[in-house]
Amino acid sequence: xxxxxxxxxxxxxxxxxxxxxxxxxxxxxxxxxxxxxxxxxxxxxxxxxxxxxxxxxxxxxxxxxxxxxxxxxxxxxxxxxxxxxxxxxxxxxxxxxxxxxxxxxxxxxxxxxxxxxxxxxxxxxxxxxxxxxxxxxxx
Amino acid sequence: xxxxxxxxxxxxxxxxxxxxxxxxxxxxxxxxxxxxxxxxxxxxxxxxxxxxxxxxxxxxxxxxxxxxxxxxxxxxxxxxxxxxxxxxxxxxxxxxxxxxxxxxxxxxxxxxxxxxxxxxxxxxxxxxxxxxxxxxxxxxxxxxxxxxxxxxxxxxxxxxxxxxxxxxxxxxxxxxxxxxxxxxxxxxxxxxxxxxxxxxxxxxxxxxxxxxxxxxxxxxxxxxxxxxxxxxxxxxxxxxxxxxxxxxxxxxxxxxxxxxxxxxxxxxxxxxxxxxxxxxxxxxxxxxxxxxxxxxxxxxxxxxxxxxxxxxxxxxxxxxxxxxxxxxxxxxxxxxxxxxxxxxxxxxxxxxxxxxxxxxxxxxxxxxxxxxxxxxxxxxxx
Ligand SMILES: [Zn+2]
Numbered sequence: 001x002x003x004x005x006x007x008x009x010x011x012x013x014x015x016x017x018x019x020x021x022x023x024x025x026x027x028x029x030x031x032x033x034x035x036x037x038x039x040x041x042x043x044x045x046x047x048x049x050x051x052x053x054x055x056x057x058x059x060x061x062x063x064x065x066x067x068x069x070x071x072x073x074x075x076x077x078x079x080x081x082x083x084x085x086x087x088x089x090x091x092x093x094x095x096x097x098x099x100x101x102x103x104x105x106x107x108x109x110x111x112x113x114x115x116x117x118x119x120x121x122x123x124x125x126x127x128x129x130x131x132x133x134x135x136x137x138x139x
Numbered sequence: 140x141x142x143x144x145x146x147x148x149x150x151x152x153x154x155x156x157x158x159x160x161x162x163x164x165x166x167x168x169x170x171x172x173x174x175x176x177x178x179x180x181x182x183x184x185x186x187x188x189x190x191x192x193x194x195x196x197x198x199x200x201x202x203x204x205x206x207x208x209x210x211x212x213x214x215x216x217x218x219x220x221x222x223x224x225x226x227x228x229x230x231x232x233x234x235x236x237x238x239x240x241x242x243x244x245x246x247x248x249x250x251x252x253x254x255x256x257x258x259x260x261x262x263x264x265x266x267x268x269x270x271x272x273x274x275x276x277x278x279x280x281x282x283x284x285x286x287x288x289x290x291x292x293x294x295x296x297x298x299x300x301x302x303x304x305x306x307x308x309x310x311x312x313x314x315x316x317x318x319x320x321x322x323x324x325x326x327x328x329x330x331x332x333x334x335x336x337x338x339x340x341x342x343x344x345x346x347x348x349x350x351x352x353x354x355x356x357x358x359x360x361x362x363x364x365x366x367x368x369x370x371x372x373x374x375x376x377x378x379x380x381x382x383x384x385x386x387x388x389x390x391x392x393x394x395x396x397x398x399x400x401x402x403x404x405x406x407x408x409x410x411x412x413x414x415x416x417x418x419x420x421x422x423x424x425x426x427x428x429x430x431x432x433x434x435x436x437x438x439x440x441x442x443x444x445x446x447x448x449x450x451x452x453x454x455x456x457x458x459x460x461x462x463x464x465x466x467x468x469x470x471x472x473x474x475x476x477x478x479x480x481x482x483x484x485x486x487x488x489x490x491x492x493x494x495x496x497x498x499x500x501x502x503x504x505x506x507x508x509x510x511x512x513x514x515x516x517x518x519x520x521x
Contacts, residue, residue: 017270043267043386069290069395072338077279087276091286091390101390103277111338116293133274
């Protein structure tokens with residue numbers, strides 16, 4: 001599959017992705033919401049996947065989330081993971097953005113302390129990285 | 140009513156983690172074995188089908204045709220990886236039934252056992268994965284299915300012993316074939332001693348990584364009578380792909396506790412072929428992980444939601460049980476060729492050539508291919 005892997009790796013800087021990091025740098029966590037039908041979608045798309053309207057706004061959430069599921073990655077699947085494992089991954093949901101789930105790193109939590117359904121709080125990055133990571137810790 | 144088509148030849152290279160041959164050489168070996176098995180010459184093939192992503196970029200149809208001496212009057216590919224290979228008989232069926240061609244080759248091969256990046260390289264196809272998943276270390280199938288497994292444990296009380304039962308059954312089947320890639324004996328204790336890959340999944344919960352190829356040849360019912368072996372008929376193919384992108388399918392689907400497209404493909408298959416999956420004598424499920432095998436048992440209707448763990452632990456999926464699953468050891472213990480080996484095994488079962496893992500009087504078998512969000516189900520019968 002080496003040919004297919006040459007896909008445009010800069011696609012993350014496509015216009016439909018940009019609002020996310022623009023808002024993170026302003027200290028807000030936001031997700032796309034269609035102005036025409038009011039529904040949310042995630043990940044970013046060119047148009048609303050529910051009604052195909054192009055008028056999409058970035059709507060901030062409070063940063064409070066609920067843990068939907070999780071894992072601890074222990075095997076270094078790729079070169080960059082070798083120095084980082086174990087990494088605790090969470091998939092979180094937002095009461096103020098139903099239908100959106102975010103992959104994140106859970107911090108300051110031991111595996112035995114993790115419970116599905118637990119309340120979490122976003123830890124937004126400081127600084128000016130182009131695509132910074134959003135982490136969550138227990139609320 | 141259009142005539143059924145039949146699989147008349149199968150071929151596969153020996154299960155192996157690493158081969159000294161590359162994927163093109165392996166594929167040529169598998170196709171030549173399938174021709175020999177059918178009693179056909181390469182010149183008898185006049186159509187080629189495969190998955191639409193992996194083969195076209197690694198063993199292209201036209202290269203294989205030139206290597207073997209095949210002139211094509213039909214050429215098609217669909218979906219990707221396992222769902223493409225298992226769905227491809229649909230293409231052969233249409234081409235043969237409408238007279239576009241007479242005899243169709245389908246093949247699949249990988250050298251992910253030796254190639255750098257292996258199966259993980261393909262994640263770079265998906266922009267949202269690059270942007271929002273890969274930076275967190277969420278970039279490998281075991282981690283995707285680990286998330287399913289934890290939530291499944293929470294919602295349905297799945298126990299690790301249930302997952303272990305699937306892995307142990309399949310290891311036992313692989314051992315019985317006498318040629319599986321992993322034939323190391325495994326007890327429950329051995330399972331729990333195996334390292335964790337991504338909590339809660341351990342090494343025995345994950346498919347192998349292999350070098351190898353497989354191939355099968357399809358033709359009309361009429362022509363099948365002149366071939367060397369007993370024809371095995373394509374009774375039906377159900378393919379479905381839900382409206383969700385591959386970016387979203389593992390994290391954003393409203394209900395993550397069913398696999399996308401499986402229920403839809405089952406319904407479509409049963410409606411179009413007039414058979415019920417409940418009538419299968421054995422099934423070769425796309426067992427990329429123990430948990431995905433378990434979820435398919437439920438989504439295909441072999442047991443109720445949340446019941447597959449107990450079903451497996453009760454021994455129903457073993458050889459001799461009421462629904463033998465992955466009789467050769469599957470992707471977990473036999474080899475990881477993304478289900479082309481499930482087709483060759485199902486054909487051996489239906490011909491009565493499966494030796495030590497033979498299901499007695501097997502008349503109907505199901506093969507599945509899962510390439511989230513695509514899914515294909517193939518019913519074969521004698
Ligand atoms: Zn809309």
